[in-house]
Amino acid sequence: MNTRLDCIPCFIRQAADAVRLSAPSEEDQNRLMRSVLQCLENIDLRLAPPAAAQMIHRRLRSLLPTGDPYRASKDRHNQLAAKLIPSIRRRIEASYDPLTMAVRYAITGNIIDLGAKSNVGFGDIYAELQSAPIQPIFGDLEAFKKSVARAKQILYLADNAGEIFFDRLLIEQLGSAKITLAVRGKPVINDATREDALASGMDEIALVIDNGSDAPGTILEDCSAEFRAHFDKADMIIAKGQGNYESLANEDRPIFFLFRTKCSVISRRSGYSIGTYVAFRGGASPRADC
Amino acid sequence: MNTRLDCIPCFIRQAADAVRLSAPSEEDQNRLMRSVLQCLENIDLRLAPPAAAQMIHRRLRSLLPTGDPYRASKDRHNQLAAKLIPSIRRRIEASYDPLTMAVRYAITGNIIDLGAKSNVGFGDIYAELQSAPIQPIFGDLEAFKKSVARAKQILYLADNAGEIFFDRLLIEQLGSAKITLAVRGKPVINDATREDALASGMDEIALVIDNGSDAPGTILEDCSAEFRAHFDKADMIIAKGQGNYESLANEDRPIFFLFRTKCSVISRRSGYSIGTYVAFRGGASPRADC
Numbered sequence: 001m002n003t004r005l006d007c008i009p010c011f012i013r014q015a016a017d018a019v020r021l022s023a024p025s026e027e028d029q030n031r032l033m034r035s036v037l038q039c040l041e042n043i044d045l046r047l048a049p050p051a052a053a054q055m056i057h058r059r060l061r062s063l064l065p066t067g068d069p070y071r072a073s074k075d076r077h078n079q080l081a082a083k084l085i086p087s088i089r090r091r092i093e094a095s096y097d098p099l100t101m102a103v104r105y106a107i108t109g110n111i112i113d114l115g116a117k118s119n120v121g122f123g124d125i126y127a128e129l130q131s132a133p134i135q136p137i138f139g140d141l142e143a144f145k146k147s148v149a150r151a152k153q154i155l156y157l158a159d160n161a162g163e164i165f166f167d168r169l170l171i172e173q174l175g176s177a178k179i180t181l182a183v184r185g186k187p188v189i190n191d192a193t194r195e196d197a198l199a200s201g202m203d204e205i206a207l208v209i210d211n212g213s214d215a216p217g218t219i220l221e222d223c224s225a226e227f228r229a230h231f232d233k234a235d236m237i238i239a240k241g242q243g244n245y246e247s248l249a250n251e252d253r254p255i256f257f258l259f260r261t262k263c264s265v266i267s268r269r270s271g272y273s274i275g276t277y278v279a280f281r282g283g284a285s286p287r288a289d290c
Numbered sequence: 291m292n293t294r295l296d297c298i299p300c301f302i303r304q305a306a307d308a309v310r311l312s313a314p315s316e317e318d319q320n321r322l323m324r325s326v327l328q329c330l331e332n333i334d335l336r337l338a339p340p341a342a343a344q345m346i347h348r349r350l351r352s353l354l355p356t357g358d359p360y361r362a363s364k365d366r367h368n369q370l371a372a373k374l375i376p377s378i379r380r381r382i383e384a385s386y387d388p389l390t391m392a393v394r395y396a397i398t399g400n401i402i403d404l405g406a407k408s409n410v411g412f413g414d415i416y417a418e419l420q421s422a423p424i425q426p427i428f429g430d431l432e433a434f435k436k437s438v439a440r441a442k443q444i445l446y447l448a449d450n451a452g453e454i455f456f457d458r459l460l461i462e463q464l465g466s467a468k469i470t471l472a473v474r475g476k477p478v479i480n481d482a483t484r485e486d487a488l489a490s491g492m493d494e495i496a497l498v499i500d501n502g503s504d505a506p507g508t509i510l511e512d513c514s515a516e517f518r519a520h521f522d523k524a525d526m527i528i529a530k531g532q533g534n535y536e537s538l539a540n541e542d543r544p545i546f547f548l549f550r551t552k553c554s555v556i557s558r559r560s561g562y563s564i565g566t567y568v569a570f571r572g573g574a575s576p577r578a579d580c
Contacts, residue, residue: 005306005319008327013299020295029295030335037298041327045320 001249003045003052004265010116011040011049011056014189017118018060021069032063048247049265050217053115057188058214068187070114070161077112077162077190078199080122084129085165091133092169099145101133102173107260107277108132109166110159110241114190115216116262138272139280144256147236147281151177155234156206157218158183159241159259161196167240168200179206180230185223186214191243217247242266248282255282291539293335293342294555300406301330301339301346304479307408308350312359322353338537339555340507343405347478348504358477360404360451367402367452367480368489370412374419375455381423382459389435391423392463397550397567398422399456400449400531404480405506406552428562429570434546437526437571441467445524446496447508448473449531449549451486457530458490469496470520475513476504481533507533510541532556538572545572 015036019029039059043052061067088105095101111128112120148154154177158164164183171179181202184191197208212224218239220228231237237255239248245257245266258279261267267274305326309319329349333342351357378395385391401418402410438444444467448454454473461469471492474481487498502514508529510518521527527545529538535547535556551557551566562568 005310005323006303008306008323009299009303012302013296016295016298026335033295033298034331034333037327037331041324041331043324045316 001048001246001269003043003047003049005045006263006265007049007052008040008043010263011053012036013118014053014115015056015060017114018057018064018069018189021073022064022066032060035059035063048217048219050215050243050247051219051222053217053243054188054213054215054219054222057216061187070187070190073114074161074190074192074196077120077160078165078196080125081109081112081162081165082199084125085169088129088166089169089172092173095133099148099173100137100141102170103137103141103144103258103279104132104135104277106163106166106170106240107135107137107258107279109163110258110260111262112160112162112190113241113262114160115243135277137277137279139278140256141279143281144279147254147256148174148177151234151236153178153180153234154236154238155230156181157211157237157239157244158192158197159244160190161192161199162190163240164192164196164202165200168202168205170238171202171205177236180234181206181208182211182218182227182230183208184214184216185210185212188214188216191216215243215247217243219247220251245270251282253282256280257282291338291536291559293333293337293339295335296553296555297339297342298330298333300553301343302326303408304343304405305346305350307404308347308354308359308479311363312354312356322350325349325353338507338509340505340533340537341509341512343507343533344478344503344505344509344512347506351477360477360480363404364451364480364482364486367410367450368455368486370415371399371402371452371455372489374415375459378419378456379459379462382463385423389438389463390427390431392460393427393431393434393548393569394422394425394567396453396456396460396530397425397427397548397569399453400548400550401552402450402452402480403531403552404450405533425567427567427569429568430546431569433571434569437544437546438464438467441524441526443468443470443524444526444528445520446471447501447527447529447534448482448487449534450480451482451489452480453530454482454486454492455490458492458495460528461492461495467526470524471496471498472501472508472517472520473498474504474506475500475502478504478506481506505533505537507537509537535560541572543572546570547572 019032092101211227213222261276309322382391501517503512548569551562557564
């Protein structure tokens with residue numbers, strides 16, 4: 001999908017966050033923001049939002065003293081998620097339909113998105129967890145479950161650090177299929193990289209790969225040959241988060257998008273209200289299943 | 291006060307709103323946004339936010355087919371406010387302390403701010419009106435009331451269209467002081483101009499002037515000599531909205547700022563949480579009065 005006018009303020013907010021995290025002096029912050037604005041001037045709005053964001057964050061990382069301004073945030077979210085996971089796992093295993101419940105919690109984890117919001121505090125996560133067990137999931141949950149039952153090779157595209165611990169709980173419920181988990185190739189915003197996958201212990205239950213790209217989404221032409229091979233051979237792809245949806249919405253593959261809608265652009269494009277839990281197959285029209 | 295990094299995404303959102311309201315083709319919208327980004331590149335963050343916004347909206351108006359992209363929104367908000375005002379007036383007049391209640395409703399009206407938010411729907415206004423009568427007012431309400439009782443000449447700086455009808459209800463409660471109401475000199479965002487003051491019937495109860503400026507605030511050096519004379523001679527100034535606060539926060543005059551805090555920048559600067567109703571004197575430290 002194309003970048004929309006409303007994406008631009010969001011890019012600038014992300015840049016302001018990254019600048020604030022890494023450049024203490026006001027003078028440096030202003031210089032860096034000028035550079036981002038200059039970079040945005042040449043933006044091609046026909047690109048998918050993650051491609052535009054990739055351009056901006058590349059520019060920022062080339063100027064910032066650190067190549068990973070969000071590392072401390074990612075560690076904090078991983079540590080919190082690690083503490084929450086055992087009790088959530090018990091709730092999933094005790095539920096009437098563990099797979100559906102695991103989908104729900106995987107989507108709950110998707111609120112840990114510093115691309116859509118400057119801060120996700122522990123209070124936000126606890127509040128979301130309270131309502132998680134009763135959230136309706138819109139889209140094609142039955143088709144998702146049928147696809148899981150049939151799949152032999154599932155490629156799971158992770159989204160953010162912290163959230164990846166919730167993804168692990170869903171992967172534990174995916175049955176006998178062989179799972180490959182893909183993270184971003186390099187740090188961008190708070191998207192999960194190999195370090196976060198290992199922190200969540202994902203390598204114990206899945207083959208962990210990275211996609212070779214530093215976009216906050218999955219821009220296939222920017223991904224490694226190894227990733228593309230996995231993408232082409234999987235008989236089911238589970239893509240978490242808005243960034244993966246923005247970059248893969250038009251792909252003709254058996255992709256299920258799982259996320260919580262967080263902005264008006266995605267709400268309009270997908271047809272689901274802001275705040276909705278969705279699990280739908282690429283190209284499917286919106287409807288409530290569960 | 292200076293422009294902060296967090297103001298920049300807000301400027302861009304305002305620009306995207308104005309562009310969308312006036313330029314139907316995607317090509318034109320992209321061209322206009324590029325021009326705004328180019329303009330922002332040279333932004334001086336030592337300016338007050340309304341001065342930076344003035345620069346951007348001037349650029350936009352020079353490129354847009356209309357010099358007043360928000361005119362239709364302003365008319366809609368005026369029409370809604372006109373319908374609401376008779377019943378709110380009755381509630382104010384029937385209350386134990388009409389002046390305090392009128393301050394409350396004047397601050398309620400301050401949610402009609404398209405600088406802080408892209409859309410303010412009728413539902414938002416009705417919802418706010420439900421809670422208005424019990425909103426605590428933080429700041430120096432007692433000092434405000436004492437100042438009103440003593441004042442001979444009050445200069446009232448309006449903020450937005452629609453909101454100006456609520457200001458009228460407060461002005462009706464200001465006792466025997468001579469009131470001058472000032473609006474912006476030219477259209478900018480949905481700020482009230484002379485047209486909106488006349489729509490609210492403000493000329494029946496106050497001397498209506500404009501400040502000669504097209505900034506969404508009160509930048510004194512940009513205002514007309516006539517306005518400056520009123521500003522200098524008033525023994526009380528009531529300044530509505532964040533824009534007037536941003537531009538007059540450091541002025542050594544008997545100014546009372548009345549607004550609803552709507553963003554993190556103003557919340558940090560003023561010391562009041564987002565969503566708070568405030569009425570405080572310039573330079574005063576935050577405390578709850580009522």
